[in-house]
Amino acid sequence: MVAGHLQEKKGLFYIVLNCKDEEGKRKPKWIPTGLTVKGNKKRAEALLLETRREFTLLLNATEKEPIVEEIIEEMPAEEPFDQGPLFSVFMLQWLAMMKHQVEFITYASYHNVITNHIVPYFEEKGLFLKELLPSHIQDYYQYELEENGVTTNTVLHYHANIRKALKHALKNDLINTNPADKIERPKKNDFVGSFYNKQETNILFEKVKGELIELAVILAAFYGLRRSEVVGLKWTAINFENKTISIRHTVTPVYFEGQEHIIEKDRAKNKPSRRTLPLVPAFE
Numbered sequence: 001m002v003a004g005h006l007q008e009k010k011g012l013f014y015i016v017l018n019c020k021d022e023e024g025k026r027k028p029k030w031i032p033t034g035l036t037v038k039g040n041k042k043r044a045e046a047l048l049l050e051t052r053r054e055f056t057l058l059l060n061a062t063e064k065e066p067i068v069e070e071i072i073e074e075m076p077a078e079e080p081f082d083q084g085p086l087f088s089v090f091m092l093q094w095l096a097m098m099k100h101q102v103e104f105i106t107y108a109s110y111h112n113v114i115t116n117h118i119v120p121y122f123e124e125k126g127l128f129l130k131e132l133l134p135s136h137i138q139d140y141y142q143y144e145l146e147e148n149g150v151t152t153n154t155v156l157h158y159h160a161n162i163r164k165a166l167k168h169a170l171k172n173d174l175i176n177t178n179p180a181d182k183i184e185r186p187k188k189n190d191f192v193g194s195f196y197n198k199q200e201t202n203i204l205f206e207k208v209k210g211e212l213i214e215l216a217v218i219l220a221a222f223y224g225l226r227r228s229e230v231v232g233l234k235w236t237a238i239n240f241e242n243k244t245i246s247i248r249h250t251v252t253p254v255y256f257e258g259q260e261h262i263i264e265k266d267r268a269k270n271k272p273s274r275r276t277l278p279l280v281p282a283f284e
Contacts, residue, residue: 001056005131006044008037013044015051018131026126084174087132088123094165105263108256113161117144129174134182137162141186152186159185196221223277228252232264243279 003018007030015031031051035044085093095114099107121140141155163180170178196204201221208214216230225247232250239246254261
């Protein structure tokens, strides 16, 4: 369906359709509704939807830009309408801003989601930030689920980025409402973990015996440590007097723009992750 939105001008509602001229350049078409802004929002929204449908049918029937000059009211040259940025451009602008507000690991995650998934999809759609609807976002999530085969948990990560960016747009008066707040989020997948039994664990120990990763495997098996926690262990974490081992330091590889970055932190993932465990005699 042809994209469009309502625009208020001199107390009246106008329908603005996202069209292109013969050269493929963007040329919004303004259609007067004759409805005053006060008390006519629902009627104007219904008229917008009807006009978009009719325009789309006409476009499909003619396979070219339909002529609607008879209902077009050209805007005066001295009053150009600022469409604002495309949604895809806005997401990149927001990403650039977040680079200096979040940790590198978080930014790398945002960068991967936005540049590799969200932007390519919406760039092709050519939607402006101001005309983004909940249905557009819902269609995108459905596309990711059906065409790219991602999980609902992955879609929820995409949703978190989009919603946070649109929250910023709303706060700065770039949009009137946050369309991401009005969609039906997919249900989160429940994680069901699996674990080795005693026999399988002993077999694993035999397989890694004498190998470089032997200690890492044993630490993970005994203490349930994450990979970043095992790699990040320091001698200062071992207290032989109190017979304890403290989980504080982490080392995490992050792949960003084709390069591997090693991120070291003197803190664990979150507060519950910062813990002190008993030192097993075998390790001592």
